[in-house]
Amino acid sequence: MKNIIxxxxxxxxxxxxxxxxxSAELRVGLDTAPYPPFAxxxxxxxxxxxxxxxGEAVCEAMGETCVWTPTAWDGIIPALTSGKIDAIxxxxxxxxxxxxxxxxxxxxxxxxxxxxxxKSSDITEDPASLDGKIVGVQVSTxxxxxxxxxxxDTADSIKTYPAFDEHNADLVAGRVDAVVGDSLAFSDFLExxxxxxxxxxxxxxxxxxxxxxxxxxxxxxxxxxxxxxAIAKVRADGTYDEIASKYFDFNIYGAE
Amino acid sequence: xxxxxxxxxxLAYSPPGRGALLLSGLLATLQIAAGAFILGxxxxxxxxxxxxxxxxxxxxxxxxxxxxxxxVPELVLILLVFYAGxxxxxxxxxxxxxxxxxxxxxxxxxxxLGFVMGAYATEVMRGAISSIPKGQIEAGRAYGxxxxxxxxxxxxxxxxxxxIPGIANLWLIVLKDTALLAVxxxxxxxxxxxxxxxxxxxxxxxxxAALVLYLLLTLVSMYAIRHVERYFRRxxxxxxx
Amino acid sequence: MVWDWLPEYLPRLAEGVWITIQLLVISLTxxxxxxxxxxLVQVTGPRILSWMALSFCTLIRGTPLLIQLWLxxxxxxxxxxxxxxxxxxxxxxxxxxxxPYAIFAFSLSVAGYQGEVMRAGFLSVSKGELxxxxxxxxxxxxxxxxxxxxxxxxxxxxxxxxxxxxxxxATPLAAxxxxxxxxxxxxxxxxxxxxxxEPLLLIxxxxxxxxxxxxxxxxxxxxxxxxxx
Numbered sequence: 085m086k087n088i089i090x091x092x093x094x095x096x097x098x099x100x101x102x103x104x105x106x107s108a109e110l111r112v113g114l115d116t117a118p119y120p121p122f123a124x125x126x127x128x129x130x131x132x133x134x135x136x137x138x139g140e141a142v143c144e145a146m147g148e149t150c151v152w153t154p155t156a157w158d159g160i161i162p163a164l165t166s167g168k169i170d171a172i173x174x175x176x177x178x179x180x181x182x183x184x185x186x187x188x189x190x191x192x193x194x195x196x197x198x199x200x201x202x203k204s205s206d207i208t209e210d211p212a213s214l215d216g217k218i219v220g221v222q223v224s225t226x227x228x229x230x231x232x233x234x235x236x237d238t239a240d241s242i243k244t245y246p247a248f249d250e251h252n253a254d255l256v257a258g259r260v261d262a263v264v265g266d267s268l269a270f271s272d273f274l275e276x277x278x279x280x281x282x283x284x285x286x287x288x289x290x291x292x293x294x295x296x297x298x299x300x301x302x303x304x305x306x307x308x309x310x311x312x313x314a315i316a317k318v319r320a321d322g323t324y325d326e327i328a329s330k331y332f333d334f335n336i337y338g339a340e
Numbered sequence: 341x342x343x344x345x346x347x348x349x350x351l352a353y354s355p356p357g358r359g360a361l362l363l364s365g366l367l368a369t370l371q372i373a374a375g376a377f378i379l380g381x382x383x384x385x386x387x388x389x390x391x392x393x394x395x396x397x398x399x400x401x402x403x404x405x406x407x408x409x410x411x412v413p414e415l416v417l418i419l420l421v422f423y424a425g426x427x428x429x430x431x432x433x434x435x436x437x438x439x440x441x442x443x444x445x446x447x448x449x450x451x452x453l454g455f456v457m458g459a460y461a462t463e464v465m466r467g468a469i470s471s472i473p474k475g476q477i478e479a480g481r482a483y484g485x486x487x488x489x490x491x492x493x494x495x496x497x498x499x500x501x502x503x504i505p506g507i508a509n510l511w512l513i514v515l516k517d518t519a520l521l522a523v524x525x526x527x528x529x530x531x532x533x534x535x536x537x538x539x540x541x542x543x544x545x546x547x548x549a550a551l552v553l554y555l556l557l558t559l560v561s562m563y564a565i566r567h568v569e570r571y572f573r574r575x576x577x578x579x580x581x
Numbered sequence: 582m583v584w585d586w587l588p589e590y591l592p593r594l595a596e597g598v599w600i601t602i603q604l605l606v607i608s609l610t611x612x613x614x615x616x617x618x619x620x621l622v623q624v625t626g627p628r629i630l631s632w633m634a635l636s637f638c639t640l641i642r643g644t645p646l647l648i649q650l651w652l653x654x655x656x657x658x659x660x661x662x663x664x665x666x667x668x669x670x671x672x673x674x675x676x677x678x679x680x681p682y683a684i685f686a687f688s689l690s691v692a693g694y695q696g697e698v699m700r701a702g703f704l705s706v707s708k709g710e711l712x713x714x715x716x717x718x719x720x721x722x723x724x725x726x727x728x729x730x731x732x733x734x735x736x737x738x739x740x741x742x743x744x745x746x747x748x749x750x751a752t753p754l755a756a757x758x759x760x761x762x763x764x765x766x767x768x769x770x771x772x773x774x775x776x777x778x779e780p781l782l783l784i785x786x787x788x789x790x791x792x793x794x795x796x797x798x799x800x801x802x803x804x805x806x807x808x809x810x
Contacts (some may be wrong), residue, residue: 116525118539125535153445156525158768159419166427168448185775201652224772243679243759244769246523249538250655256541257658258668259677276541311545411792412785413750416764420781427777498593512642517647530648545660547652552643558643 092244097224109149110307111297112139113321119241120272121331122175134331135188138192139173141323142298144316158223158246161186170307175266177226179293184210187302189311191295192324194338197227197286200255200270201262202279209284220260226266226292233291249273255280268332285287295338346545348535358536361548365532366553369518372528377514378384381456381507384461391466402462409459415520421452422524429580449526459513464506465499472498500572508565517555528554586774588782590766597766598787601679602760604752607684609745612691617730619692620699635695641693647754648685654679654758684756691748698740702733735806741797746792765788 087147114135118124131152143150157165160176163169164186178188201207207214215238219226223244231242243260245251251263252273264286274280286292298311318324319337326338353359367384387406390398409417426448476498522530532552537543619637622630641649661667661676675681706729714724734741756765767780774780 114524115525116531116535118535120539124539125361127361129361129364154525154527154531156523158772159423159524161775162423162771166423166777168426181775194722228772244772245759246757247534247538249541253538253541253543253655253658257661259658313732404589408785408789411746411789413764413788415783416754416785416788420785420804423777491788519647520754522647529643533648534651534767537655541659544652544656547656550648551640551652555646559639562708571746 092281100306102147109151110143110171110301111145111169112150112152112171112173113153113155113160113163114139114172114174115157115160117249117301119155119175119248119269123267134327134336135173135175137327137330138318138324139288141318141327142192142311145317146310156246161224161299164301165296170300170304171311174299175269175296176299177293178295178297179226179229179291181229185302187300187304187308188297189300190309190315191338193328193336194295195266195268196268197230197292198267198282198283199262199264199284200274200280201283203281204256204279205261205283207262207283209234209286211235214262216240218243218259218262220263222248222251222265225265226250227266230286230288230291231264241306242331244320264295268336300329346441346548347540347542348545349542350542350545351549358517358532358546361532362529362549362553365527365529366557368446368528369515369530370557371446372402372453372518372521372526373511373514375446375450376453376457376518379450380457380461380510383458384463384465387462388465388469392469396470404464404533406459410581413525414456414517417456418452418520418524421455422448425451425455431525438459444452445526449521449528453514453517457510458511461507464510465503466505467497468499468503471502473495480572489555501569501576504565504569504572508569511561511565512558515561516554519554582779583776584779585675586770586776586779588779590770592665592771593766594763594783597761597763598791600760601762601791604683604755604760605686605745605749608687608691611684611688611749612695612748615688615743616695616699619679619696619801620701620703620733621647622688622723623700624703638693638696640678641690644688645679647749649690650683650754650758653686657682658692679755679759681736682758683760687748687751687755690751691744694743695741695744698737698744699733701727705736706732711735724748738803742796742803745795745799746802749791749795780806 106285114123114131119133119135121133123131123133134237136152139150139152153169155169156176160169160172160174161182165171170271176182176188178191182188197281199207199209207217214235218237218241219235219239221230221231223246227242228242231239236242238317243251243254245254248265248269251260251265252270255263256261256277262283267282267285274282298315300308300311324337350357351359351362353363387402391402391406394402402426472495475496477490480494485493516529519530521528522534525531529550537546540546619634622634628635657676667673667676710728710732711724714728719727752762753764755762756768759765761769761786767784770780771777
C-alpha cells in the first residue's frame with residue numbers, strides 16, 4: 085500500500101516538474117481583460133495592441149525572450165511578488181503607494197485620465213455635479229483612487245469593477261452615471277457609442293502619477309536596469325515612434 | 341446572422357467570428373478539469389486510506405484539511421492556493437538560490453482545483469470504502485493477502501460501484517468550477533467568453549453560447565457516466581438498471 | 582502576518598457579512614419556495630410541465646453559476662439601451678442595482694438544485710400514508726398540505742442543510758458583479774493595503790464560523806422535527 089502511493093506520488097511530481105520547469109524566459113504579466121488600443125485579444129487568439137508591440141520591442145532590445153502571461157488585473161501585483169510573473173507590462177501607473185511594494189522602470193507613456201458620461205448629462209469634474217450619482221471605475225487603479233478621494237463625499241456610490249469594459253457596459257446600460265478611466269482606453273468605446281463623451285480631463289499628479297512603467301520586484305535590480313536601458317534604446321533609435329505612430333497621431337510619451 | 345439581441349455571426353468559427361476562440365477555451369477547460377479530477381481522485385484515495393487506517397496525527401491533519409476545504413468557498417480557496425502555493429514553492433526555491441519555477445497557467449489551475457477536489461474526494465471514497473462489507477476484507481486477510489494485494493484485489497474493485505455516484509458528481513462539479521478560474525485570469529472557456537464579450541460588447545451572445553457549451557459538456561459527461569457505472573456494476577445485483 | 586489594517590476596515594467587513602447573510606437567507610427562501618412546485622410537478626403533473634421543470638433543473642445544474650450570474654447581469658444589461666422608457670419605470674431601481682441580480686441568479690440556482698432534491702423527497706413518501714389520507718376523503722390540496730409536503734420535507738431535511746451551506750459558498754461570486762459581500766470587502770482591502778493573504782485568511786475564518794452556525798442550526802431543526810418511524 086505505501087509502495088503504490090509512494091510510486092504514484094513520485095511519478096506525479098515528476099510529471100509536474102517536467103511540464104512546469106522554467107526555461108530562461110521572462111514572464112510578462114498583462115491584464116486578461118481587453119484594454120484597447122493597448123492590449124487585446126483578436127479573433128485568432130493573438131495578443132495585439134500598442135503595449136504588446138512596444139513590449140516585444142523592449143524585450144528584443146534587452147535580448148530576452150518574453151512570454152505574455154495573462155493575469156487577472158486585481159491580482160497582478162500579488163502575482164509579481166509571489167513569483168508567478170517577472171514583470172508587469174499592463175499600463176500600470178507609477179504611484180507612491182505602489183512604489184512601496186514594487187519597483188518601477190522609467191515611464192513608457194503618459195496619458196491623462198478623463199471623466200466620461202452621457203452627452204445629455206451635465207456632469208463635470210466638479211464633485212458637486214456628481215451629487216447623488218453613481219460613478220464606475222476599475223478596481224485597483226489610480227482612477228479608482230481619484231474617484232474615492234474626490235467624489236465619494238458627494239456621489240451616491242463608487243462602484244469598482246474587475247475590468248475596464250465592465251464599467252463601460254454598465255455606463256451604457258445606465259447602471260452608472262459616469263466613469264473615470266484612461267483617455268486613450270476610452271477611444272474605442274466612444275467611437276462605438278456616440279451618445280457618450282469626455283466630460284473633463286482630470287489632472288492630479290499626486291494621484292495619477294507621472295506615467296506608466298514596468299512593474300518589477302524590488303529585489304530584481306538587475307532586471308530593472310535592463311528594462312530602463314531597453315526603454316531608453318527603443319526611444320532613441322526610433323522604434324518607439326514607429327510603433328506609436330501606428331496607433332496614435334499625437335505624442336503619447338508626454339513630457340520628457 | 342443578427343437576431344436582434346443575439347448576433348450569431350460572432351460565433352462563426354473563423355475570424356472575425358470568435359467561435360474558434362471559444363472552442364480553444366473549451367479545450368482548456370476540459371484539460372484543466374481532467375487534470376484536476378485525476379489529481380483530486382489521487383489525493384482522495386490516499387486521504388481516505390489515511391483517514392481510515394492511518395496514524396492519529398495523520399487523521400487529525402486530514403480531518404482539518406477536509407473540514408476547512410469543504411467549509412470555505414471555492415473562490416477564496418482558489419485565491420489562497422494560487423498565491424500561497426506558488427509563493428511558498430518559490431520562497432523555498434529562492435532560499436536555495438534557484439530561479440522561481442514557471443508554473444504555467446494550465447498546471448496552476450489543475451493544482452488549485454485538484455487540491456480543492458481532493459477534500460471532497462476523500463470524503464466520497466472514505467464513505468465508499470467503509471461501506472464495503474467487512475466480510476470481504478476479513479476473507480482476504482484469512483487468505484493471507486498482503487495489504488497491497490488486498491488493496492488491489494478487494495478494496496479498490498469493491499469500492500468503485502459504491503463510489504461512482506459520488507465521483508461522477510465530483511466530475512460534474514469540477515467541470516463547472518473551472519469557470520471560477522476566470523477570476524484569477526486563467527485561460528479557459530469562461531475567460532475566453534468574457535474577453536470575447538468585452539471586445540465585441542455582445543455580452544448576451546457570448547454568455548448564452550458559453551451556457552450552451554457547458555451544458556453540452558455536462559450532458560455528454562452524464563451519458564458517459566451512465567456507461568462507466570454500468571461497467572463497474574457488472575455482475576452486481578440490479579446492474580442493468 | 583500584518584493585521585494593522587483590521588481596525589480601520591472592521592465596519593466595512595461587518596457590512597459585508599450582513600450582505601452575505603442577506604444573500605444567503607433571501608436566495609434560500611425564494612429558491613426553496615420555488616423548488617416545491619418544481620419537484621412536485623415532476624412527480625405528478627402534466628407531462629409538459631414536468632418536462633419544463635426537468636429542463637430547468639438540467640440547465641441550472643449543468644452550467645456554472647458564475648456564467649449564469651454574468652449572463653443575467655451583463656447579458657440583460659446590454660439590452661437596456663434598446664428598451665425606451667425603461668429608466669423612468671418603477672422597475673429601474675431594481676434593474677440598476679446589482680444586488681437584485683445576485684438574488685435572482687442565486688435563487689434560481691437553489692431552485693434548480695433543490696428541485697431535484699424535492700422530487701426525490703416527494704417520491705420517498707410511502708404510498709401507504711397517501712392512500713390513508715385519500716381514504717379519509719382528503720382532497721388533493723389537503724393531502725398535499727397535511728401529509729405529502731411535510732413528510733417530503735422531513736425526509737430531505739439533511740440535504741436541505743447541505744444546500745444551505747453550498748449556497749453560502751456561492752455568495753462570493755456576487756462580488757464579481759459589484760455586490761460588496763464579505764468577499765467583495767476583502768478584495769477592496771487587498772487592493773488598498775496590498776496585503777495578499779491576511780484578508781483572505783480572515784474571511785476564510787468568517788465563512789467557517791458561519792458554516793458552523795448553519796450546521797448547528799440545521800442539526801437543532803432536525804432534532805425538533807419528528808422523524809418518520
